[in-house]
Amino acid sequence: MNTNTDSWLISAYKDGNEKALAILIERHQKDIFSYIFYKVMDDTLANDVFQDTFMKIIITLKEGRYNEEGKFVLWAKRIAHNLIIDHYRLKAKHNKVSETSYDNEEYSIFDLISINEENIEEQLISRQIQEDLMKMLEFLPPNQQEVVKLRFFDALSFKEIAEQTDTSINTTLGRVRYALINLRKIMEEHQISLTR
Numbered sequence: 001m002n003t004n005t006d007s008w009l010i011s012a013y014k015d016g017n018e019k020a021l022a023i024l025i026e027r028h029q030k031d032i033f034s035y036i037f038y039k040v041m042d043d044t045l046a047n048d049v050f051q052d053t054f055m056k057i058i059i060t061l062k063e064g065r066y067n068e069e070g071k072f073v074l075w076a077k078r079i080a081h082n083l084i085i086d087h088y089r090l091k092a093k094h095n096k097v098s099e100t101s102y103d104n105e106e107y108s109i110f111d112l113i114s115i116n117e118e119n120i121e122e123q124l125i126s127r128q129i130q131e132d133l134m135k136m137l138e139f140l141p142p143n144q145q146e147v148v149k150l151r152f153f154d155a156l157s158f159k160e161i162a163e164q165t166d167t168s169i170n171t172t173l174g175r176v177r178y179a180l181i182n183l184r185k186i187m188e189e190h191q192i193s194l195t196r
Contacts, residue, residue, distance in 0.1 A: 006072040014061055021061075025054060028073050036080050040087075048157050049087065051173065053080040055180055062184050090155065136186050144179035147172055 006027075012020035032053065037046040056079050060066050066075070133152075137145045146165060150156045156164065162172045 010061060010066065010072060014064065021058065024072070028076060031073060032076050032080060035077050036084065039081070039084050044157060044159050045087070048159075049080055049083050051158065051176070052083050055176075056083070058180065059184070062187075133183075136183055139186050140179055140182055144175050144182065147175045148179045148183075151176055 006024060009020040009024045013024070029050070033046060033050050036049045036053070037043070040046050040049065053076060057076060060079075137148060140148070143165075147161055150161045150164065151158070158169055158172050158176075162169045165172065167175075
């Protein structure tokens with residue numbers, strides 16, 4: 001088997017070869033970052049989406065949920081695309097809540113209804129996932145707990161986290177990366193799955 005293909009690298013990473021992921025990221029980062037950048041046309045946001053894309057890829061691969069449905073890069077771009085949609089959807093919801101006034105002619109009751117698109121069952125699952133994640137965070141060093149909470153619970157950008165914690169963006173990215181590595185180990189040790 002060709003040890004240079006994406007499929008081989010994914011398989012090697014699943015078997016614990018961390019270098020395989022680094023090769024995979026290096027191979028496709030320019031293509032995936034360009035794809036994201038031309039969708040959002042904002043360097044900081046593109047960096048955030050790029051980081052989130054690879055975090056999601058890492059989690060999906062480690063949980064064994066990646067199915068070889070075609071090219072890795074197309075799958076990665078699909079994840080990025082979904083994250084971009086999520087970002088703008090979240091932004092639109094915040095704008096609706098903060099800027100909508102009841103005497104505005106354009107205001108509609110449907111604006112309020114659409115704020116929460118998850119049904120009751122999905123909300124319960126999301127809440128359970130958040131509770132499990134909060135328990136796992138207790139095992140992390142305080143600085144890693146802080147960046148994970150700011151990133152995934154408060155939805156701050158990496159730049160905003162760096163400013164709030166008075167550190168560089170590289171330090172922030174490093175802390176998030178190590179936090180995810182540690183969370184992955186905790187998940188494996190305690191056999192926790194956060195899949196919906």
